[in-house]
C-alpha cells in the first residue's frame with residue numbers, strides 16, 4: 001500500500017462521476033457536458049436538478065411533472081414549523097437551524113420510503129428534502145422577524161417561491177431570475193468538501209437525510225460555503241473603516257489575513273461562476289446601491305493586478321460576488337450560506353446516489369505518529 005501522504009486529499013481520485021467537471025486552469029465548469037454559462041443563461045434551477053438527478057435535460061412534459069412533484073412536496077409539517085420557531089426564538093443561526101430541521105424532516109418520512117438501499121426511494125426522499133428546504137429557511141426568517149410563515153405558492157418556481165415565502169412579497173422578474181441563476185451556479189461542483197462529506201456518509205449506506213445533514217455541516221465552515229457571509233462582513237468592515245479598499249486589503253494581507261472569496265483548491269484562475277455573479281452584481285448596482293460592487297471590483301483589481309495573487313493561482317471564487325448579489329436582493333447576510341445549501345442539496349443528492357450505484361465504503365487511513373509500546377498504568381497508580 002502506497003505510503004505517500006496527500007494532506008487534504010489534494011488531487012486524490014476517489015470516484016468516477018458523470019455529474020460535473022472543473023477545468024481549474026481554463027476556468028471552465030460543466031454539468032453533464034453543459035457549460036455553466038449556457039445553463040445559467042437558458043435553464044431554470046428545476047431543469048438543472050432534473051439534469052443532475054435523471055441524466056439529461058427534461059422535455060416540456062417531463063419538466064412539468066417534475067415541477068408538479070416538487071411543488072406538491074413544498075409544505076412542511078406543523079411539528080417541524082414549531083421546531084423551527086423554537087430555533088428562531090433561541091437565536092440559532094439560520095445555517096444551524098437548517099441543519100437541525102433537515103435532520104428532523106426524516107421524522108415525517110413515509111413508512112414506504114425508509115429503506116436506505118432503495119435508490120428510487122432515496123431519490124424521492126432527496127426530492128422531498130430539496131423541495132422543503134426553502135420552506136424551512138423562509139419560515140425561520142419569518143419567525144425571527146416576529147411574523148408567521150407564508151405558505152408556498154404553487155404558481156411560482158423554486159427560486160421565486162423562496163423569495164416570496166421569505167419576504168412575504170412576490171419578487172419582480174429581475175430578482176426571481178437573478179436568484180434562480182444563483183441557485184443554478186451553486187448546484188454542483190465535483191467532490192468539494194461538503195459533497196465528499198455527504199458521499200462518505202452515503203458510502204456507509206446511511207439514509208439520505210444523514211448525508212444532507214452532514215453536507216450542510218461541512219458547507220457551513222469559512223473555508224467552504226461560509227465564505228460568502230464572510231465576504232459581505234469584510235465589505236462592511238471596509239465601508240466602516242472609511243479606508244480605500246486597496247489600503248484595507250493591503251493592511252489585512254500584511255497581517256496575514258486571508259481574503260474570503262479568494263483562492264480555491266481546484267481553480268488557478270477566476271471561477272467562471274464568479275464572472276457570471278459579477279455581471280449580475282453590476283446590473284443590480286446600476287439600478288440600486290453600487291457601493292458593494294465598487295468595493296469588490298476594487299479589491300479584485302488590486303489583488304490581481306498590483307498584488308499579483310492571480311499569478312499564484314489565487315483568484316475570486318464563487319463566494320466573492322454572491323454576497324453583493326444577495327445583499328442587493330435584500331437577503332440578510334447570515335442566510336447566504338443556507339441559500340448555498342438550498343441549491344447544493346441537488347448536487348449532494350446526485351453524488352450520493354451516483355456513488356451508491358457502485359458503492360464501496362470510503363475509508364482512508366492516517367499515518368500513525370503516536371507512541372508505540374506504552375506500559376499501561378492503572379488509574380490509582382497514575
Ligand SMILES: CC(=O)SCCNC(=O)CCNC(=O)[C@H](O)C(C)(C)COP(=O)(O)OP(=O)(O)OC[C@H]1O[C@@H](n2cnc3c(N)ncnc32)[C@H](O)[C@@H]1OP(=O)(O)O
Nearest residue numbers: 222223224225227258259260261262263264265314317319
Ligand atoms: C464554495 C467554496 O468553497 S470556494 C472557497 C471558499 N473559501 C474561501 O473563500 C476562504 C478563503 N480561501 C481559502 O482559505 C483557500 O483559498 C481555500 C481553503 C479555499 C483553498 O485552500 P487550499 O487549496 O488548501 O490552499 P492553501 O490553504 O494551502 O493555500 C495555498 C496558499 O495560498 C494562500 N491563500 C489561499 N487563499 C488565500 C486567500 N483567500 N487570501 C490570501 N492568501 C490565500 C495561502 O496563504 C497559502 O499561501 P502559502 O503557500 O504562502 O502559505
Ligand SMILES: O=C([O-])CC(=O)C(=O)O
Nearest residue numbers: 188189191192193265318
Ligand atoms: O469545489 C470546491 O472545493 C468548493 C466550491 O467551489 C464549491 O463547492 O462550489
